[in-house]
Amino acid sequence: MNTTIDRIDYGPLAQLIGKWIGNRGLDNAPDANADPDLSDYTDELTFTLAGRAENAEEQELAAVRYHHMVRKNENGLIFHDQIGHWIFEAETGLVIHSLTIPRAVCVLAGGTLTQNGDETIFDVKATAGSDTFGVIQSPFMLEKAKTKAFHMIMKINKNELSYEETTSLFIYGKDFEHVDKSVLKRVTYDMD
Numbered sequence: 001m002n003t004t005i006d007r008i009d010y011g012p013l014a015q016l017i018g019k020w021i022g023n024r025g026l027d028n029a030p031d032a033n034a035d036p037d038l039s040d041y042t043d044e045l046t047f048t049l050a051g052r053a054e055n056a057e058e059q060e061l062a063a064v065r066y067h068h069m070v071r072k073n074e075n076g077l078i079f080h081d082q083i084g085h086w087i088f089e090a091e092t093g094l095v096i097h098s099l100t101i102p103r104a105v106c107v108l109a110g111g112t113l114t115q116n117g118d119e120t121i122f123d124v125k126a127t128a129g130s131d132t133f134g135v136i137q138s139p140f141m142l143e144k145a146k147t148k149a150f151h152m153i154m155k156i157n158k159n160e161l162s163y164e165e166t167t168s169l170f171i172y173g174k175d176f177e178h179v180d181k182s183v184l185k186r187v188t189y190d191m192d
């Protein structure tokens, strides 16, 4: 597969480019009363080119930008929205996933990828308190709904993408594993 676009080699990130739609999402969210609180959802993921970055004249990175929008099947309303980048360092194979959600939480997760036949598996983690792959959250969230850790496995095989992400929370006085998973199909390679 040619992974060079606009004269930049995006490596394994090239296969993400385009728009993806899924209608098999499942959310397990925290709820003060209902435990677990499960919702089916439909989601859209759009990946666009973000170019290359050179850090300290030493580190070469390539990046794609994404937008993830999630609607609850029950009422059609957006109940999760997320933006960020996937970043790849060809020299070391390092993969970095950044995310921002409008609950005032940001995560920088790092990890590796493995190739299993036609399937590429991205596996990234972040832990609150780390100076590198960690979590930044507002004072309210830190006190009332703390994100302690994040782990995401995303698999891509040609035009199918699936992910499972676990956000480890401390909320309502106890630990809670907030899990989201979905399977999406690519609907276009266009980036608009």
Ligand code: HEM
Binding pocket: 027, 029, 030, 031, 041, 070, 079, 080, 099, 101, 103, 105, 107, 141, 145, 146, 147, 150, 165, 167, 169, 171, 178, 180, 181
């Ligand atoms: C498809 C992905 C996701 C969906 C559909 C989703 C959905 C939800 C829902 C429905 C709640 C409960 C909100 C409420 O009680 O009103 C929630 C809570 C929360 N989510 Fe997510 N979420 C997703 C991913 C994430 C990610 C990636 C993070 C952060 C890394 C995150 C962080 C949180 C936090 C901190 C809370 C606790 C806030 C609260 O319930 O008061 N979520 N999420």
